[in-house]
Amino acid sequence: MRIDIKRIENRINEIGNIGKVSSGGITRFPYTDEEKKTKELIINWGNKIGLNVFEDSIGNVIFHKDGLKNNGEVILMGSHIDSVPNGGKYDGVAGIVSYLEIMEIFYENKIKTKYPLEFIIFVNEEGCRFPIGLMGSSALAGRLSKEDLYQNKDKEGLILAKEMEKHGYDPDKIMEVKYPLEKVKAYFELHIEQGGVLDTRDIPIGIVDGITGLSVLTVKIEGISGHAGAFPMEGRRDPLISATKIIQFVQKTALEYGNTARGTVGDVRVLPGGSNVIPSTVEFTIDYRDLNFGNMKNAIRKITRYSKEISSESGVQCTIDVNQLIKPVLSNDELIEEISNSAEKLEIPYMNLPSGAGHDAMIIGQFCPMAMIFIRSVGGVSHCPEEHSTSKDIGLGTKVLMDTLLKVAK
Numbered sequence: 001m002r003i004d005i006k007r008i009e010n011r012i013n014e015i016g017n018i019g020k021v022s023s024g025g026i027t028r029f030p031y032t033d034e035e036k037k038t039k040e041l042i043i044n045w046g047n048k049i050g051l052n053v054f055e056d057s058i059g060n061v062i063f064h065k066d067g068l069k070n071n072g073e074v075i076l077m078g079s080h081i082d083s084v085p086n087g088g089k090y091d092g093v094a095g096i097v098s099y100l101e102i103m104e105i106f107y108e109n110k111i112k113t114k115y116p117l118e119f120i121i122f123v124n125e126e127g128c129r130f131p132i133g134l135m136g137s138s139a140l141a142g143r144l145s146k147e148d149l150y151q152n153k154d155k156e157g158l159i160l161a162k163e164m165e166k167h168g169y170d171p172d173k174i175m176e177v178k179y180p181l182e183k184v185k186a187y188f189e190l191h192i193e194q195g196g197v198l199d200t201r202d203i204p205i206g207i208v209d210g211i212t213g214l215s216v217l218t219v220k221i222e223g224i225s226g227h228a229g230a231f232p233m234e235g236r237r238d239p240l241i242s243a244t245k246i247i248q249f250v251q252k253t254a255l256e257y258g259n260t261a262r263g264t265v266g267d268v269r270v271l272p273g274g275s276n277v278i279p280s281t282v283e284f285t286i287d288y289r290d291l292n293f294g295n296m297k298n299a300i301r302k303i304t305r306y307s308k309e310i311s312s313e314s315g316v317q318c319t320i321d322v323n324q325l326i327k328p329v330l331s332n333d334e335l336i337e338e339i340s341n342s343a344e345k346l347e348i349p350y351m352n353l354p355s356g357a358g359h360d361a362m363i364i365g366q367f368c369p370m371a372m373i374f375i376r377s378v379g380g381v382s383h384c385p386e387e388h389s390t391s392k393d394i395g396l397g398t399k400v401l402m403d404t405l406l407k408v409a410k
């Protein structure tokens, strides 16, 4: 059974033509005409190969292929078709096209697995228009309420629930979207890596150990403002000096905890913000991630302690708020084993690596065995028009996934 690389490429390009913007990328937001057109295109492909297609009341699209044993147990796959503003062609779409390719090959070769196979286009994964990312998968898990949909607005002030209604969906039926995830024997997600680890090592695919946990902190340091010329250097209470030390310490800590830890300060505000004014207040965020939850909590504790010490030594006030704390979700060991065996059998080079980015798998993986296959991102770039993965690499990942499905679903 051969993967048709040309078909994969054509489909990615065809989807990539919907939502093209003048800056060269793709903007395909949920509950828009672009999203609708994309779904129609994919549903049409699904119908042609005999898949049962069902769209739920918030816009997740489920493609189902019966198995020999239809007792509710299922092998599930998922990804998304929404994008970030001016994003790339491959994020999310690579997965959907890969699942379609496998279903198409099974259709052509009249292959029926024991368990039914399903794949889902999850709605609003990116959370760029309505800031409620991983929305479709969260709804499947029963973690989203009607209120969430009525409270969420886009930048123009349009209410999510109203926009859903405008496109024929029913936010009031959010609870009906809940999916029996306890019946899922295995969940797979194929996705582009979006980092440069595979490309640097010249390896086409990765097997994901798990999705790192995430913690977002806000640090506020208050000192005493003054005239940059008049105020002597001695006795200053400049909060920016402490802030820079803490920022250095975030990097040092993440490096200390090893290769699955990531510490980033990406948003710093200095007030009042004048070249000739000693700052009064500095606010910044810390994004800290690790696959090891214990290490992640220790690192945050260390950073917090250091921030307080440094601030009190310098006579400034430091307050730290934890805005978000999400636990890591580990891939299932047996599924990792199955995928590795398939890759070895097919002589496709792979490596194990964590996912620093969030995916629907981190929601679904809390309820059933989960595994992810990463496809090399050329140059490690993503979320921009330059995002690229070769059809050959996507084909290799698809081959490994198909072989794994044949074992797991049999």
Ligand SMILES: [Zn+2]
Binding pocket: 080, 091, 092, 125, 191
């Ligand atoms: Zn994605």
